[in-house]
Amino acid sequence: MRRLSNTVIAGVTVVALGTGAWLLGDGAARHAPPQPSAAQAGAGHPDPRSAPALPPSPPDRVRIPSIRVDAPLMGLGLNRSGSLDVPPAADKNLAGWYAAGTTPGETGTAIVAGHVDNADGPAVFYDLGALKKGARIETDRLDGSTAVFSVDSVEVYDAAHFPDEKVYGPSRRPELRVITCGGGYSRSTGYQGNVVVFAHLTATIR
Template sequence: MTFSLVTGIVWACSDSPDEPPVTSAASAPHPGPPAAPVTRAGSTPHSGARAASPHGPLPAATPLKLAIPSMVIEAPVIGLKLDRHGRLNTPPMSKPHEVGWYRGGTAPGAAGTAVIVGHRDTRTGPAIFLNLNALRPGDVVNITRADHRTAVFSVDSVKTFKTKKFPDAKVYGATGRPELRLLTCGGTFNKKSGYGANVVVFAHLKAVRKA
């Protein structure tokens, strides 16, 4: 299964515990232009008219760590590049507890829609985003950046989309505020075709604090 980050660039999501990596087609446009302890927040409405972010866009800075308090997980963020076929490389299958960010895209907290991807599982067992679909509106996602700031995102919604009906514009389109998408494989696993869906977390920047 694949995730597309910019026109002509896709990420091959090869979460397959029993079989060799399998990819299927799913193209999409670009996600937007090339971020005191946090407590659980209330639900944020997710409607056609988006409210302005409580905090303005940050300058671009490399993300270093992802933390989701409600899931009690932390993960190093690695930069991902394109392979020779123009596809975004996956986080290493040998390091299932890392997540990846396309270094040519929007930095988390900067203007636009940043995208972070992670495996659901691998041949060796569960991976970092196994229970990503358990997130709920108002849950917090913290991204520690290289500029010593933490971009605090609030989850708006969690959706599962069939690969062949992936809503490109909804997931990657410009929103007018700094947003974050977390993506992993989802749906039912098929030995021949891999996972049949993508889990997508929609979140917006709600605050910034010192790392």
């Protein structure tokens, strides 16, 4: 697998993972996806403890029990403009991972992304903004192992101030970012930013 720096996809998920079109019929205020509270943002020093890193192996499923996510993962590449491709919007229970980057569980920053909604309503990561610190994220891998991550923080960023290096930058331990659309919503342009979950490896199931 050819490895690329995660920074090559910086910013591309800001506009690609949900339009909110289904909100227009019923009113955005009543049906907008949950957004993380200030209490779930990062503060102080991150937990230094981490499980031993795993060798590279592509993932094929992600589970987040506390928000009822159990979804297959597809590999995502880059499109002609150099932006990250996204899962087909029509499949509301499908997420993707950046297949030219770090695989979940190995040393570095792995990227998982999915839609918050599609034209028919909520999609796989609709409730991502409701996730709490300490929540569990599991990624099944093709080598038969499951990488288990613990959530360090859940944050929301406006597209104009998206912290590329913080989200996509390298890590000396196995970390995971889970990303979807979020923030403010405009009827003319859709979601104004992204919800980002920061997590680190805490266990491996074999």
